[in-house]
Amino acid sequence: MHRSAPFLIIGHHRSGTNFLGELIQRNTAVACANEPFSMHTDFFRDNDLRPWSAAAYDQAVLHPELYSSPKIVLFLQELRKWLGSSPEGCRRGFKETLLYEKLPWLGEYLPGLRVIHLVRDPRAVTASVLDVPEADELWKYSVTVTRYLEEQLGHPPGDALDPFELCLHSIGIRWELARRSLAAFEHITVRLEDLVEQPEDALGRLMGFLDLEPTDEQRDFILDSQRESRGGRYSSYRSRDSVLNSWRSRLTEAQQTRLATGLRSFFEEYDYAR
Structure with a gap:
């Protein structure tokens, strides 16, 4: 494997991808583009959870769905060029909260x-x-999740799902897509909680995956980011207790039980069933 190959950080919305992207860039050898697919085009937001296979890759226009979108093709070609031209000893990558279904x-x-x-x-x-x-305006679960359930899983359309159920399905669908696809990649799974509770070990694993050493700037950022919550909804600065425990007062017991049963395999796989 070419050690300067590009990397992708992928995680569900509100999983801490902003924090992780900022953390790895506290190492000056790393550059990480922020959601180039989903933030720089409407196309990938509109087509979230519409699977693309490896066989559908087209060398000329990248994918048949992009035949009528030459500007997007040009953008993705330039992105690929940038990702593949990192200086010696440096790493370039990008982070996304979409694309689970497009991993192949x-x-x-x-x-x-x-x-x-x-x-x-x-x-x-x-x-x-x-x-x-504005969650549904941003992430369109009422469209994308419902569409996936109908088109890919054969669930007949019925009563509209409420925001809680849509989110539950979104987590479950993306996790199952990751399980199917990640084995084809050199990959690592990182729990946000481990970066908070066991930062030295988790950071060491993360940077080791990129063949780099953790820096003092990264360690300091983890500690500083946990001191207090500040900076707005998308800030990387969240108190330790807010990251780990705020859900306890924000979800009803019925919702907590529904998540634990509906996503049982996820809870067991990543040791959240405690």
């Missing part, structure tokens, strides 16, 4: 791509998603 295609678009899969307690993720008033 990404493997063809970016050969050698290494994946950092960030996970967080689904109870904390759900509480945080529900705390965003």
Whole structure:
């Protein structure tokens, strides 16, 4: 494996991807683009949870769905060029909260791509998603999740799902997509809670995956980011207690139970069933 191959940080919305992207860039050898697919085009937000296979990769226009979008193709070609031209000893990558269903295609678009899969307690993720008033406008779960359930899983359309159930399904769908696809990549799974509670070990594993050493700037950032919550909804600065425990008062007992049963395998896989 070419050690300067690009990397992808992927995690569900409200899992801490902003924090992780900022953390790794506290190492001056790392550059990480912020959501180039989902923030710089409407296309990938509108087509979230519409799977792309490896076989659908097209060398000329990247994917058949992009035939009529030459500007997006040009943008993605330039992105690939930047990702593949990191200086000696440096690492370039990007982070996304979408693209789980497009991982097979990404493997063809970016050969050698290494994946950092960030996970967080689904109870904390759900509480945080529900705390965003414009969540459906931003992430369109009522469209994308419902569409996936109907088109990919054969669930007949019925009564509209409420925001809680939509988020639960979103977490479950993306996790299952990750389970299917990540084995094809050199990858690592990182729990947000480990970066908070066991920062030295978790940071060492993370940077070791990129063949780099942790820096004092990264260690200081982890400690400083936990001192107090500040900076708004998308800030990386959240008190330790807020990151780990705020969901306990924001979700009802019925919601907590529903998540634990509906996402039982996720809870067990990542040791959240405590």
